[in-house]
Amino acid sequence: MSVTDLGEGVEITFEDGKKxxxxxxLGADGYRSVVRRAIAPDHPxxxxAGYLVWRGLVEERTLKRPVPWPSDGGLWIEIIDGYRLVAATLPGRDGSLVPGHRQITFAWFDVHKEQLLRRTGCLTLDGHIVGSLARGMIDESVRLDLASRARAIWPEQWLEAVLTGISSPETLSGAPIAEYKPxxxxxxxxxILGDAAHVISPMTGRGLLTGMEDASTLAQLLASRNPKGSFASVLSSYEQARLPFIQGLVNHSMRISAEYRRRAGG
Structure with missing residues (x-):
């Protein structure tokens, strides 16, 4: 699929050749945006960002015992030997918050997997992200290596949950962290808006909110558009309103990533 601005409109070419x-x-088509390639062909x-995040989701009933969280619900963050673990309890599939019936989610940040990403075609030679280690795509050898590392570093209170998540190829994924400054x-x-317009580290805690702010700003501008005015002028106003903030946020993300890589020895 591709898009081309024609001045008076946009031509969309679909994969089957239809136009x-x-x-x-409006491109809200993610960090590998097709629309972005048309807007910024020299910077697509x-x-x-120098690290990836392993994500897992575990049914607490599959564990030998419930996870002994310090309190009911919440979020816990641990940094050991440069690795960062973010873990939380979620309601069970039936909505239960009773220990033993919940779900456990974790995000394990890892600076040591660049060669794996290159070997699996997720990362180009010049450092661009073109793929991800989706569920079902992670080799057993990689999962065994992660399990060995987990036993060496993660505290007992969530070790079993992490090991269970790692052992399941159906739920474990590995996403290289991307950054894009438009x-x-x-x-x-x-x-473009959302992840198509700006990509930041999840460590900023601002990705979803910033995308929603993009959409809100653009919606308001379109709703107040002069019927005789052009769409291009409205989109130009959107860019003027959002671009300075977005660029500052991506700079902030890059500083966070640089500090994490420094602490992690990556």
Whole structure:
């Protein structure tokens, strides 16, 4: 699929070769955005931030005993030997918060897997992210290595949950952390928002909220558009309103990533 700004509208070319003309295209199509490639062809891809996050989800009933969290619910963060673990309890599939019937989720940040990402085709030679280690794609040898590392570093209170999550290829995933600082958000009748417009580390805690703010700003501008005015002028106003903040946020993300890599020895 591709999109091309024609000045008076946008041409969309679908994978089957069919074409369609539309007045405007708003790209909220993720960190590998097709629309971004049309807006910024010389700067189309998000770059690797130097670490990935292993994510797992575990049914607490499969564990030998409930996870002894310090309190009911909440979020716990641990940094040991440069690795970072974020773990939390979630309601069970039936909504239960009773210990033993909940779900356990974890995110394990790891600076030591660049070669794995290159070997699996997730990372280009020049550091652009073009793929992810999705569920079902992680080799047993990788999971065994992670289990060995987990036993060496993670505290007993959540070790069993992490090991259980690692052992399940159906629930374990590995996402390289991407960062993208846009030089522009708009080209004619094309605009990007959300992860298509800016990619930041989850350590900022701002990714989802920033995407919602993009959408809200753009919706308000479109709702107040002069019917005789052009979509391109509205999109230009959107870029003026959002670009300075977005660039500052990505700079903040890059500083956080650099500090984590320094502490982790990556």
């Amino acid at each position: 369609q003309i539309t007045p405007v295209v 891809y998000a770059r690797y 030089e522009q958000l708009v080209r004619g009748n094309l605009a």
